Amino acid sequence: MNQDTARTLFEHGAFLILQDVPEGTDFGIDWNSWVTGPKFEGVKMIPPGVHFVFYNTVSKYGGQPAPRTGFFHNFKSKEIMVKRWSPQTEELLDQHCIEDELTAIRGKLQDLDKHLAAYPYDTLKKWVSMTNELTADVTEKLQPDDRKIRSVLELLPHESTPDDMDTGRTRPTDKDGLPCLNVNPTTVIHFSPIPEQWYPPGAKPSEMTQHSMDSSYVLSTLLARYEKPENILGELQFTFVCFILGQVFDAFEQWKKLVRVICFCECDLNNHIDLFKSFVTVLYHQINEIPVDFFVDIVSSNNFLVSTLSRMFNNIEASCFDEELQAKATKFRKYLTKKYKWKFNAEPEDWAPVVVEL
Template sequence: MASSSSSSSSSSAVNMDPDVALRLFEEGATLVLLGVPKGTELGIDCKSWQVGPRFRGVKMIPPGLHFLHYSSVNSPTCGNEIGPKTGVFLHLKPREILLANWDPKEEDLDFSASKNQEEVSRIRATLQELDPYLGPYPYEVMRKWVSLTDHLSEELVNNLQPLSGRICAYCDVIPEIEYRHTKDRAEQPVNDTVCQSMKEGLDRLPKMKLREGTELRFSVIPEKTYPAGATPAEITQCSMDLSYALETVLKNYELQPLHILGELQFAFVCFLLGNVYEGFEHWKRLLALLCRSEETMGKRKQLFLDLITVLYHQLGEIPPDFFVDIVSQDNFLTSTLQDFFQFASGPGVDVTLRKRAEKFKAHLTKKFRWDFDADLDDCAPVVVELPEGVTVD
């Protein structure tokens, strides 16, 4: 969903403040990307382009955390089909030069050249000659990018991203049992009969698993929201107020509980810019956990004040009709936020948090025309009265 442009990236520097441009020129990092095929869709943070024949990389990048994302494109003779997106989180230092070469076989960027100090030194020495082929960082999206990642640190990214370092829009799966030799495959039973059901067909397919090192390493959200040995009354209470489950997850961030918001931002960026549906699913689960934890809301004021700010920026990046197409099918977001606003208006909630929640509720109501005061009982099952004398076994 990143914005795209087919024009030269040099246009982004036209409206840049001269002082800012000079500072970024002197202190900014440089991303040298060699051999990227013409037509490749490539972006950094919240903006993307279609690469031209002169493209060699991006300059004047503000130091800090960034997300590079790209999709290979077939030649015109093959229909210009766009491949799945790949993303890489980068933490760049002032004046750093990061070098990558395009691997045509893998259709991916190879950053191993950055480990060759002689090659990096050579690039630095010829940087002035390379400058006309480098597009400036899209400064106009920097504020937006920072607002979407202000709780996301380099350490947190390293803990959450796959060990491979690649955020892939598709699942890289392999068979659970690999038959490497022809003899092994030949010995497997062959069933030529027609499948009688979908389940039977799925059961016949080889069992697959994610390739090791490619899976996102999100926090595990407990399936049971109540402690072991809980009474029926406690189970009911923990199902209505998810504070026990939330506090269990927060133990991963015991020293810095606000890092859970960094994980929420990481999942959102993976979905928004990386097209990773798993990121969207985890964002939903984590958000539901945060919004339905009444007891924790009374104890961790700053966590929920910052949650409102995080959601304000995230929801501002998604078109309103997106929720109609995906979220509103099960009324996830409106019902989740409805619970949040109800808990935030409770007597045990800090007055600052209560007022911030009221303003956020008014903002969403105006922007999306969502009704957070609708009676959820409207969705309850209808009780049908049977005629006198009629019973149901």
């Protein structure tokens, strides 16, 4: 990067100022990560848009790192975000600066420059391709109330009841005498609810069978939750980032559910042509970031993606009227077959629908 380009990015990019971060902390933004040194004070030249910042501390005495914590933020051009490390909670806490304080920090940016890591622009294209459908609105809708993505949910003691007080227990316990704990609701990610049963209330037995084979109903229900149909792909990208970078396993489970719902849509497929075209592109970029054997079930040896994509490819081949989508799906199928040696044939026996007898 030449000096003129660097100067322009410095003047128009955003700044993440991090105060008192312990040396040796694993820290990252988007697809980049580092181990912090003694003089690390943040990141400069962050391009405008949605980004994911993550970190976990490592004990100076060795051992396993602490669970990962991260946050999404829609950085504006020239924005200055300030956070300070809390030794008590081992988290980065917001520092709400007034305008005069921000002006003072902005005046010292040149002096801070040598302590700030430059955003690696050689990975920006990759980040954009992985989050092109992830808007600030979708991020705001999905992220927890406390705006932190945690690999391990925060647990709180169960509140005492009058019965507990009568028995002399200050805190309720389970059958083994251990304290009862509840998940802190402010730390829960607001994933779109996906019902286990894909048929509508009051469906007849024959309709249950049809809906169990075709996800059109549940997909339309999900799309109605969003302002735009493509926002479901934003959630797909949100869950992927939360799993790969945030190390949130529940996000991977949500990602699989969303993929299956989209792939099993048959009757309404031609009503969502643009959605399916974009879905193929999103999946293409995501699959390239995961080891080829990652989706293989260690018990059944079935590959989730092979089974699920087989249904989508069959649906497009049999029911799609759009030649461009047909060509795109065929190209994607050939790519996966060539690169990963995946064979898209019949689905596993345990995926077959249960036929309800009248």
